[in-house]
Amino acid sequence: MSNVDFNEMLVSNAEFLRPFAITLTRDNEAAQDLFQETMYRAIANREKYNVGTNIKAWLYTIMRNIFINNYRRKAKQNTIFDRSSNDFLLNYNQVTTANAAEGTLKLKEIQEAIHKLPEIFRNPFLLYFDGYKYHEIADMLKEPLGTIKSRIHFARKLLKAQISRY
Template sequence: MSNVEFNEMLVNNAEFLRPFAITLTRDNEAAQDLFQETMYRAIANKEKYNVGTNIKAWLYTIMRNIFINNYRRKAKQNTIFDNTPNDFLLNYNQATTANAAEGNLKLKEIQEAVHKLPAIFRNPFLLYFDGFKYHEIADMLGEPLGTIKSRIHFARKLLKAQIQRY
C-alpha cells in the first residue's frame, strides 16, 4: 500500500475517532490532543498496519492505548508523599493485649463447624487444609480431580454460611 493510499484511508476514518476521544477524556482540549497523538502514531507506525484489516479498530486501539498510558503516567505524577515528621506517634502508648480466651473460643467454634461438615466434604477439606494439593487428595481418596475441587469448594461455602461472624 502506498503512502497516499494509507493517508487517504486514515483521513477518511479519522472523524470516527473524535467522539471516542471525547468519551475517554471528557474534555475537548484533552480530546483534541489525544486525537492528534493518535494520528501522529498511526502515521509513524504505518508499516505495522496490515493491509486488509479494519483500520478503524486499529486506530481505536492506538487511541485507547495512548489514553491508558497517559492516565497511568498522570496517576504516578499525582502521587503525594507525606514527608512530614510523625514523631508524636512514636511515644504514643498504645498497649494492646491479646485476648487468648476469645481467640480460643473462636478457634473452637471453627473446629466444631469443620467437624459438623458431612464426611464427604470434611475429608477432602481437611486434607487440603493440611497442605495437600488437589491431585494428591484425588489420588488418596480415589476420586476424580474435579470432584475433589467441587467438594472442597462446597465445604468452604458451608463453613462460610455457618461462621458468618468472622
C-alpha cells in the same frame, strides 16, 4: 499507499474510535484528548501501517496503548516516596493485650462449623487445610481432581455462610 488514500481511510474509520475512547476514559474531555492523540499518532506513523491490515484494529491498538501508557504515567506521578527515617518507631513502646478468650471462642465456632459439614466436603477440606495439594488429596481419596476442587470450593461456601457474622 499514498498519503491521500491513507488519510481518506483514516477519516472514514475514525468515528468508530470515539465510543471506545469514552469507554476507556469515562470522561468526554479525556476521550476527546485520547481520540486526537490517537489520530495524531496514526498520521505520524502512517509508514508503519501495512496495506491490507485491518485499519480499525490498528487504530484501536494505538488508542489502547496510549491509554495504558497515560494511565501508568499518572499512577507513577501519584506515587509518594517516604524517604524519612522511621527510627523513632523502634523505641516506641506500645503495649497491646490480645483477647485470647474471644479468639478461642471464634476458633471453637469455626471448628464446630467444619465438623458440621457433610463428610463428602469435610474430608477434602480438612486435608487441604492441613496443607495437602489438590492432586495429593485426589490421589488419597481416589477421586478426580476436578471433583476435589469443587468439593473444597463448596465446603468454603458452606463455611462462609455459617460463619458470616465475622
